[in-house]
Amino acid sequence: MQRIATLSLLVCFYLFTACNEKPEIIYSDYLPEEKALLDQYLNLPDDLDVYDPKFLYNMVNAGVVRPRLDRRKAVLGRVLFYDKNLSKDGTISCASCHKQELAFGDNKAVSAGVYGRTGERNALPLSAVVSFASQYGTDNNGTSALRFFWDNRSETAVSQIMASMSNPKEMDMHLDEIVAAVENQPFYSVLFEKAYGDPQVLPERVTEAIASFVNAMGSFQSRFDQGDSDNPSGYVETNFTNFTAAENRGKTVYLQNCATCHSSRMTQTALHNANNGLDAELTGDPGVGGITGISSDMGTFKVPTLRNIALSAPYMHDGRFQTLEQVVEHYNSGIQDHPNLSPALRTDAYGAPRRLNLTEAQKQDLVTFLYTLTDESMRTDRRFSNPFK
Numbered sequence: 182m183q184r185i186a187t188l189s190l191l192v193c194f195y196l197f198t199a200c201n202e203k204p205e206i207i208y209s210d211y212l213p214e215e216k217a218l219l220d221q222y223l224n225l226p227d228d229l230d231v232y233d234p235k236f237l238y239n240m241v242n243a244g245v246v247r248p249r250l251d252r253r254k255a256v257l258g259r260v261l262f263y264d265k266n267l268s269k270d271g272t273i274s275c276a277s278c279h280k281q282e283l284a285f286g287d288n289k290a291v292s293a294g295v296y297g298r299t300g301e302r303n304a305l306p307l308s309a310v311v312s313f314a315s316q317y318g319t320d321n322n323g324t325s326a327l328r329f330f331w332d333n334r335s336e337t338a339v340s341q342i343m344a345s346m347s348n349p350k351e352m353d354m355h356l357d358e359i360v361a362a363v364e365n366q367p368f369y370s371v372l373f374e375k376a377y378g379d380p381q382v383l384p385e386r387v388t389e390a391i392a393s394f395v396n397a398m399g400s401f402q403s404r405f406d407q408g409d410s411d412n413p414s415g416y417v418e419t420n421f422t423n424f425t426a427a428e429n430r431g432k433t434v435y436l437q438n439c440a441t442c443h444s445s446r447m448t449q450t451a452l453h454n455a456n457n458g459l460d461a462e463l464t465g466d467p468g469v470g471g472i473t474g475i476s477s478d479m480g481t482f483k484v485p486t487l488r489n490i491a492l493s494a495p496y497m498h499d500g501r502f503q504t505l506e507q508v509v510e511h512y513n514s515g516i517q518d519h520p521n522l523s524p525a526l527r528t529d530a531y532g533a534p535r536r537l538n539l540t541e542a543q544k545q546d547l548v549t550f551l552y553t554l555t556d557e558s559m560r561t562d563r564r565f566s567n568p569f570k
């Protein structure tokens with residue numbers, strides 16, 4: 182009797198609160214005059230976009246933590262990301278080298294920066310930065326956290342963005358020049374006001390806003406993610422029902438030969454950096470060793486994510502391979518005996534390079550599988566597109 186009383190009391194309580202719940206307020210985030218100003222320059226929706234990356238079940242299960250994002254900062258960051266005025270000659274924005282249709286990578290071995298200057302390395306695609314976001318940066322996860330750039334030289338997205346903007350071969354801007362370029366454009370006062378409560382343009386606000394946008398680029402809607410999420414066994418090794426037989430066979434080849442480094446669910450990579458046998462000797466680019474000075478790091482590079490890999494040719498830090506077939510052939514027959522070649526690519530810890538010797542059919546299956554990692558929704562998502570008119 183007492184239980185029923187408590188129960189009905191509880192029901193009443195819930196009904197009561199339910200009835201008294203405030204109706205969801207739907208309001209425009211901009212005042213009419215603010216929107217009118219923005220509309221002169223930008224294509225932004227009436228309300229601030231929501232930037233929470235969508236996870237399918239498999240990512241939740243794999244423990245990938247969504248970064249905490251402030252949509253107001255991400256909206257501002259989107260505009261800054263596409264703004265060419267943030268470069269010395271007014272021709273280059275982040276998006277010049279990080280193109281949405283290419284999973285925010287570039288299709289050139291080395292990208293062109295201001296005045297047509299070129300750098301030394303292949304632009305890293307950004308659409309999967311969020312899959313590491315929870316592990317990126319010492320501020321979140323201590324010194325063992327994953328880092329940015331091919332040589333892992335940046336600890337946080339903010340320090341990385343600073344580096345990109347000031348790099349003479351990329352945007353070549355000093356902080357005061359960036360602030361001036363932003364202040365020169367009238368619409369930014371509205372966006373800064375929304376993001377920070379006042380219109381003041383500070384360098385740390387600029388970088389924080391861009392970092393919010395970059396960290397929002399979650400690419401988790403690939404056929405691989407769908408198959409993994411729909412898989413009742415929960416084991417990534419089990420055949421996926423949405424895959425063709427060739428894709429499932431390719432998945433097996435991948436899990437047996439590649440996942441030790443690139444991870445089985447394309448999340449945080451198992452190794453932070455490695456040498457994958459591209460050259461027998463140390464070439465001009467020492468990679469991580471150039472930053473740490475440690476001899477076992479010489480010629481090692483960040484293990485990149487393979488999400489959207491079919492979109493981001495050419496491949497490797499120097500963009501030496503044009504196709505995924507060439508990449509697979511490298512692992513199949515081309516591994517070189519570099520002094521720091523990863524033990525994962527040796528017959529045993531100190532043994533000879535382990536070349537995979539796959540059959541033609543297995544190589545094709547592996548390439549077919551790599552195509553399942555493409556997330557088409559990411560390429561066309563309006564929230565990540567160029568907002569300038």
Ligand code: HEC
Binds near residue numbers: 300351
């Ligand atoms: C001129 C071309 C160019 C421009 C402009 C450029 N980048 Fe890059 N970006 C690159 C290249 C090349 C790399 C890899 C460089 C390296 O690792 O040394 C890179 C790497 C990165 C990375 C590291 C990704 C990872 O997985 O480690 C991030 C994040 C990034 N860029 C964001 C930005 C942002 C934000 C901007 C604008 C403020 C920007 N980039 C402007 C070419 C460019």
Ligand code: HEC
Binds near residue numbers: 486
């Ligand atoms: C020892 C760890 C390791 C193993 C095992 C490994 N990789 Fe890699 N992979 C790397 C590293 C490190 C790089 C970057 C190397 C560089 O650019 O210098 C890389 C780069 C790549 C790239 C180019 C990525 C880009 O954005 O340019 C692809 C594609 C790739 N690997 C696919 C594979 C496949 C497929 C297999 C299995 C046949 C495999 N990897 C096995 C460590 C590994």
